[in-house]
Amino acid sequence: MIRPILHYPDPRLRQAAEPVAQVDDDVRKLVDDMAETMYAAPGVGLAAPQIGEGKRIFIMDVAKEDEPSDLRVFINPEIVERHGEIAWEEGCLSFPGAREEITRAERIRVRALDRDGKTFEMVFEGLAAVAVQHENDHLDGKLMIDHLSLIRRRLLHREMSKIAASKRRETKDDVAAE
Numbered sequence: 001m002i003r004p005i006l007h008y009p010d011p012r013l014r015q016a017a018e019p020v021a022q023v024d025d026d027v028r029k030l031v032d033d034m035a036e037t038m039y040a041a042p043g044v045g046l047a048a049p050q051i052g053e054g055k056r057i058f059i060m061d062v063a064k065e066d067e068p069s070d071l072r073v074f075i076n077p078e079i080v081e082r083h084g085e086i087a088w089e090e091g092c093l094s095f096p097g098a099r100e101e102i103t104r105a106e107r108i109r110v111r112a113l114d115r116d117g118k119t120f121e122m123v124f125e126g127l128a129a130v131a132v133q134h135e136n137d138h139l140d141g142k143l144m145i146d147h148l149s150l151i152r153r154r155l156l157h158r159e160m161s162k163i164a165a166s167k168r169r170e171t172k173d174d175v176a177a178e
């Protein structure tokens with residue numbers, strides 16, 4: 001099921017997510033919804049808090065258009081090593097239309113549970129490393145805007161608040177028209 005994606009400045013995006021106690025069918029159902037939602041958007045990553053689920057889960061698929069899909073599921077992830085630096089122009093499904101250059105670690109090692117509840121450890125580089133760090137931030141209520149300079153932060157906040165306000169007006173008009 002495709003779920004609605006929360007947009008900044010929705011306060012639910014700021015809440016730290018809770019660890020998953022057990023990877024069961026409910027968790028797998030949530031992962032399936034997340035995948036459907038991410039591919040429909042389309043996006044290369046999605047964290048559970050972005051659909052209002054306060055659980056430490058994110059998914060990503062950074063396969064290129066001409067490559068087969070490569071869905072990866074991270075439950076209770078932990079970044080255990082970070083090396084180097086890379087600047088990448090990032091987007092986020094919770095910041096529609098925004099692109100911002102952000103500097104993060106170039107190579108990371110992650111430990112997490114997969115959709116079967118099995119622990120795995122993997123090294124990621126470049127775009128995949130950036131995506132993992134971006135999505136992992138969401139689990140702590142941290143957003144791409146927090147990585148920007150004060151001026152960029154203010155501009156992006158204003159832009160997103162404007163979009164959110166006009167969406168609220170549209171919804172109100174829809175309700176009034178009924």
Ligand code: NI
Pocket residue numbers: 091092093094134135138
């Ligand atoms: Ni994001």
